[in-house]
Amino acid sequence: MSDTLKARVGRVIAGSMHALLDRIEDQAPEAMMEQSIREADAVIDDVRHELGVVSANRHLSQQHHASLNSQHAKLAAQIDDALVGGREDLARAGVARQLDIEAQLPVLETTLGEYTRQEGELQGYVAALLAKKREMQEALTEFRKSRAAAAAASSMAGAAGGTAAHRIDGVAGAFDRIYERQTGLSGTARGNTLQQAAQLKELDDMVRDNKIAERMAQLKANKA
Structure with a gap:
């Protein structure tokens, strides 16, 4: 995961809608909150894309690892057959191939472990981002409700005042x-x-x- 994407994730997770409202008090808070949610969506899409790439690479690494293990086991049986048949040259070739596989397996296992770690990390980021997005949406909903309630109260007060004046x-x-x-x-x-x-x-x-x-x-x- 790139440092740039990590920084974007960190900004979204650490961001506070209340702090945002404090900074944009004299601007258009609802529009700014909606923009923040869109930015969170964009980061979620990017993290999911990278998660997809990492998951695909992990799957390919697992397949390659399984294939190498299968080849190593098959070579062991072939080497035994070659020795029984007196074909030491074939047995040597089989052993050489086994050594090559054994040299690759630790590196492949390290790579596979790293992909697994990255996959878990990215899944955690996605979960955290989705939770943050829900929090932001709830804050936006509450903000809209408070605005609507204030507008309704103002309207009722105006209507009540007008009605009282009219009655007087x-x-x-x-x-x-x-x-x-x-x-x-x-x-x-x-x-x-x-x-x-x-x-x-x-x-x-x-x-x-x-x-x-x-x-x-x-x-x-x-x-x-």
Whole structure:
């Protein structure tokens, strides 16, 4: 597995969707999250491709290893037959071929072991990448839900506010119509009348406070 592909795998596995959101807060987070998932898919495809190559090479190595072992066993029987038949020259040729096979087998077994190791490593990478992709998809789903919930709440708040304002306006309008029918005054006149009434009450309160102050002053003067 190339160092470049390992680095790409490492970036995907180590990446955090929350950290990504923090970095792109002022951008388009949903689009960036979708792009990250596509990048994860691309890395998964590349790792699977390399896994396929390694698996094929391991299979070929196994076949070659089995073939060499089979040849070695067959040569052993042929060597025995040659010796029994007095054909030492043929027996020597068989032994020479066996030595060649025996020289190849350890190298082939090392290669086979390396392919097996790589295959297991790549399978682990694929499993980890798929798990990370699921995590990213779940994060994207939750993000979309939170956005949808926020939009719905905002819409409901706006609708509720509009409805309340509309109801208040309706009630005020109905009151004005009734008031005008009963008094002959318009809503504006009613407003002026109410303002005047408030001012008159304030004046009454002030006069009363002054009277109380005068009475208290008289009482204090009499006791002095």
